Amino acid sequence: MLVFKNYFSTDFCASEEKLEEIIFEKMLSEKDSGEIGYYTLHESQKETIKEIEEFKKSNIPYSKSLIKNVIVIGIGGSSLGAKAVDNMLCSLENRNEIELIFLENCDPVNLDRELEGIEAKESLVITISKSGGTIETLSLTKYILERFDLKFGSEEIKNHFVVITEEGSPLEQFAKENNIKAFFLPKNVGGRFSVFSAVGLLPLSLVGYDVEKILDGQKEICSRFFAKELPELMKKAHFYTKYAHKYSINVLFSYSSTLRELNSWYVQLWGESLGKINAQESRVGLTPIGLVGSVDQHSFLQLIVQGPEDKSVTFLKIKDFKNNKTIPNITIPKLEKTDYVNTKMMQELLNAQCDATAETLIEQGVPVDVMEIDCLSEKSCGELIYYFELLTSCSGAFLGVNTYDQPGVEFGKKRLVEKFS
Amino acid sequence: MLVFKNYFSTDFCASEEKLEEIIFEKMLSEKDSGEIGYYTLHESQKETIKEIEEFKKSNIPYSKSLIKNVIVIGIGGSSLGAKAVDNMLCSLENRNEIELIFLENCDPVNLDRELEGIEAKESLVITISKSGGTIETLSLTKYILERFDLKFGSEEIKNHFVVITEEGSPLEQFAKENNIKAFFLPKNVGGRFSVFSAVGLLPLSLVGYDVEKILDGQKEICSRFFAKELPELMKKAHFYTKYAHKYSINVLFSYSSTLRELNSWYVQLWGESLGKINAQESRVGLTPIGLVGSVDQHSFLQLIVQGPEDKSVTFLKIKDFKNNKTIPNITIPKLEKTDYVNTKMMQELLNAQCDATAETLIEQGVPVDVMEIDCLSEKSCGELIYYFELLTSCSGAFLGVNTYDQPGVEFGKKRLVEKFS
Numbered sequence: 001m002l003v004f005k006n007y008f009s010t011d012f013c014a015s016e017e018k019l020e021e022i023i024f025e026k027m028l029s030e031k032d033s034g035e036i037g038y039y040t041l042h043e044s045q046k047e048t049i050k051e052i053e054e055f056k057k058s059n060i061p062y063s064k065s066l067i068k069n070v071i072v073i074g075i076g077g078s079s080l081g082a083k084a085v086d087n088m089l090c091s092l093e094n095r096n097e098i099e100l101i102f103l104e105n106c107d108p109v110n111l112d113r114e115l116e117g118i119e120a121k122e123s124l125v126i127t128i129s130k131s132g133g134t135i136e137t138l139s140l141t142k143y144i145l146e147r148f149d150l151k152f153g154s155e156e157i158k159n160h161f162v163v164i165t166e167e168g169s170p171l172e173q174f175a176k177e178n179n180i181k182a183f184f185l186p187k188n189v190g191g192r193f194s195v196f197s198a199v200g201l202l203p204l205s206l207v208g209y210d211v212e213k214i215l216d217g218q219k220e221i222c223s224r225f226f227a228k229e230l231p232e233l234m235k236k237a238h239f240y241t242k243y244a245h246k247y248s249i250n251v252l253f254s255y256s257s258t259l260r261e262l263n264s265w266y267v268q269l270w271g272e273s274l275g276k277i278n279a280q281e282s283r284v285g286l287t288p289i290g291l292v293g294s295v296d297q298h299s300f301l302q303l304i305v306q307g308p309e310d311k312s313v314t315f316l317k318i319k320d321f322k323n324n325k326t327i328p329n330i331t332i333p334k335l336e337k338t339d340y341v342n343t344k345m346m347q348e349l350l351n352a353q354c355d356a357t358a359e360t361l362i363e364q365g366v367p368v369d370v371m372e373i374d375c376l377s378e379k380s381c382g383e384l385i386y387y388f389e390l391l392t393s394c395s396g397a398f399l400g401v402n403t404y405d406q407p408g409v410e411f412g413k414k415r416l417v418e419k420f421s
Numbered sequence: 422m423l424v425f426k427n428y429f430s431t432d433f434c435a436s437e438e439k440l441e442e443i444i445f446e447k448m449l450s451e452k453d454s455g456e457i458g459y460y461t462l463h464e465s466q467k468e469t470i471k472e473i474e475e476f477k478k479s480n481i482p483y484s485k486s487l488i489k490n491v492i493v494i495g496i497g498g499s500s501l502g503a504k505a506v507d508n509m510l511c512s513l514e515n516r517n518e519i520e521l522i523f524l525e526n527c528d529p530v531n532l533d534r535e536l537e538g539i540e541a542k543e544s545l546v547i548t549i550s551k552s553g554g555t556i557e558t559l560s561l562t563k564y565i566l567e568r569f570d571l572k573f574g575s576e577e578i579k580n581h582f583v584v585i586t587e588e589g590s591p592l593e594q595f596a597k598e599n600n601i602k603a604f605f606l607p608k609n610v611g612g613r614f615s616v617f618s619a620v621g622l623l624p625l626s627l628v629g630y631d632v633e634k635i636l637d638g639q640k641e642i643c644s645r646f647f648a649k650e651l652p653e654l655m656k657k658a659h660f661y662t663k664y665a666h667k668y669s670i671n672v673l674f675s676y677s678s679t680l681r682e683l684n685s686w687y688v689q690l691w692g693e694s695l696g697k698i699n700a701q702e703s704r705v706g707l708t709p710i711g712l713v714g715s716v717d718q719h720s721f722l723q724l725i726v727q728g729p730e731d732k733s734v735t736f737l738k739i740k741d742f743k744n745n746k747t748i749p750n751i752t753i754p755k756l757e758k759t760d761y762v763n764t765k766m767m768q769e770l771l772n773a774q775c776d777a778t779a780e781t782l783i784e785q786g787v788p789v790d791v792m793e794i795d796c797l798s799e800k801s802c803g804e805l806i807y808y809f810e811l812l813t814s815c816s817g818a819f820l821g822v823n824t825y826d827q828p829g830v831e832f833g834k835k836r837l838v839e840k841f842s
Binding site: 075076077080090091104105106107108109110111112113132133134135136138139141142143145146170171173174177248249256257258264267268271272274275276277283284285286287289292293294295297298299300301302303304305306307308309310311321323324325327328330332333334335337338340341342344345346347349350352353355356357359360376406407408409411412413415416417419420421 | 496498526528531532533534559567595669678679688689695713714718726727732748753759761765766768776777829834837
């Protein structure tokens with residue numbers, strides 16, 4: 001179970017508490033009206049899971065265990081979620097041997113590196129684009145179609161290529177005309193909130209994860225939040241947005257290398273959802289930063305401790321790593337001072353570092369909160385991701401922005417096209 | 422050659438320009454007096470390069486080409502630099518097949534992942550610690566000594582284990598007593614400025630890079646800066662620090678996946694050097710953020726474009742990627758609107774995206790500067806890294822901090838020890 005605690009004062013006055021009530025109602029209405037689809041993916045995607053199971057049986061190379069690589073072509077919300085989950089859960093026993101490769105950037109060096117030794121006949125390519133117009137995704141798709149010699153209408157393209165898109169999009173039509181399987185992203189689910197739709201569930205299921213359990217995690221937090229059992233979540237969003245001018249930077253300090261990609265997913269969710277012009281025509285937003293502990297204690301911590309007091313810090317820890325390692329009882333002469341952790345488990349050191357750093361910052365008056373998951377499991381992953389999604393919706397409502405659009409990224413696109421005309 | 426241009430106003434008044442003069446003199450004196458050693462590593466490390474060449478010949482498994490993995494155990498300044506360079510240059514022809522593995526975090530899952538299939542007899546382990554007291558580094562070293570069965574005083578430890586430390590440290594003494602080769606980090610070079618000492622040069626040379634050319638890059642920028650041929654660098658530091666309250670966040674937007682780790686290296690350098698209590702007892706500093714283009718256009722750009730106006734942005738691009746790829750001339754029906762890049766090179770798209778985004782932000786009044794390197798080469802890498810180091814020294818001098826210490830990270834350490842007693 002996900003547990004979390006705020007170490008900052010959340011005593012708000014009566015009128016402010018009333019605002020919390022209004023925001024709660026707004027979210028409830030977004031959910032119940034179906035206006036915003038991510039809230040209930042644990043219900044709506046049950047069908048998608050069946051469809052995925054069906055696909056795994058009917059796709060010839062996959063069902064014959066000939067697939068060694070699943071290549072996801074997508075960018076932003078189309079890749080960050082599945083990457084975060086796979087990075088987090090890759091030590092699970094049910095994770096199979098299939099490599100999960102993400103092609104996001106039109107970087108020639110990186111492309112060579114990612115595709116080294118990869119053969120078409122052992123690969124399943126998934127192109128993910130809501131509208132079909134993302135220039136990187138389409139360019140990389142064309143590159144792969146050529147490199148893998150997947151011809152339109154051929155048996156090979158049918159067996160080795162899948163798309164995930166919005167129903168009725170040009171990409172769907174293309175798929176239909178070429179006997180290519182298409183999965184759908186619901187219209188009411190935005191890219192960065194789409195990890196628990198086919199966008200994430202398909203690749204994650206293909207590499208062996210139990211995606212139903214992920215949705216169970218989402219369901220659990222959903223029930224608790226909408227039963228008003230998670231007041232700390234609302235309070236945190238309230239505090240963050242009320243003090244957005246003072247604490248304009250929110251650090252997510254995750255104590256495990258397995259959470260590095262989750263940080264990147266969070267950075268997109270938080271930055272792109274909240275950095276907006278609000279209803280009062282003000283430019284608002286909060287700047288997210290993802291850190292990995294203990295590594296970044298040796299990189300960024302100095303700035304938090306002695307630099308400008310403009311940061312809040314969320315510590316995220318894992319209670320129990322299942323595959324553990326002990327620090328051997330070896331003494332290096334003259335370095336006996338490092339022996340205090342000998343015979344301890346590595347996770348004990350890692351979590352003690354998290355606690356020591358959190359306590360130090362709390363003592364300094366930095367707004368700190370601590371989140372802890374039981375262990376690295378599908379369910380805890382679902383809980384965690386949904387927690388951040390709800391926090392984002394709450395915060396967006398407090399700031400008075402449209403949490404679900406991204407008008408600012410359109411500005412450069414026209415200019416890009418002009419450069420090639 | 423590294424070129425760069427500031428797209429913000431650097432018209433300072435006469436007294437401010439005088440300050441630039443004072444800061445230049447301070448840096449010159451730090452360099453010439455030998456107080457700060459990183460400035461002249463291109464001179465002082467020539468001997469180290471000879472020592473490395475000697476080691477490559479005398480180390481039995483390396484000289485017999487039996488080494489398949491170089492395992493660097495270090496954290497923060499002991500790992501970020503070499504990792505950045507290897508990530509940037511790994512497509513060079515002289516990069517050999519040896520895997521370069523970095524063990525930084527006491528994370529049991531990650532450790533399993535990094536060491537999967539790695540055998541002791543094919544590995545060379547390098548422990549890097551200036552003082553020898555870094556708890557993660559020492560714990561991981563003990564773990565590897567046990568896992569690889571490297572016994573004190575044995576032939577194996579002599580052949581497969583190396584340390585990089587400060588002369589006279591306990592780690593050096595340990596090395597001496599066990600016939601282990603020790604390389605030295607000069608006393609006047611801090612960890613995060615140490616990439617062009619043995620800390621970076623040894624692992625980078627072992628995997629095939631021409632490290633002399635890296636130092637040539639540093640030398641070039643050093644000559645130009647101290648001949649006052651790079652006024653834009655000083656002006657940029659001046660602007661950043663003068664407007665630190667307004668633009669408190671500095672984004673490095675690097676347009677290539679090969680620069681991802683360089684971003685992480687920069688984040689440490691900038692954050693840990695400048696986030697300090699200054700001579701006037703004020704908490705000062707600038708918050709660094711590293712982004713990768715074009716990927717993060719789909720993640721963070723919205724926040725820059727429409728969120729709070731608290732960010733400056735440095736665009737970093739590569740003029741010529743040598744291994745290039747063409748976007749095939751394939752039309753996907755109904756998606757003809759993506760055909761405008763067909764037959765173009767991927768690097769053209771990537772760099773056009775960089776230009777389009779930079780122009781959009783300049784038009785919006787965001788303080789933007791653009792840096793460009795010729796190509797991915799050892800020399801350009803040396804230029805780039807030294808540019809950022811000089812920029813950090815300049816900025817630290819303007820802010821009135823000690824750029825080279827990190828007192829803030831000590832606070833949590835005592836508390837950590839207490840948790841185990």
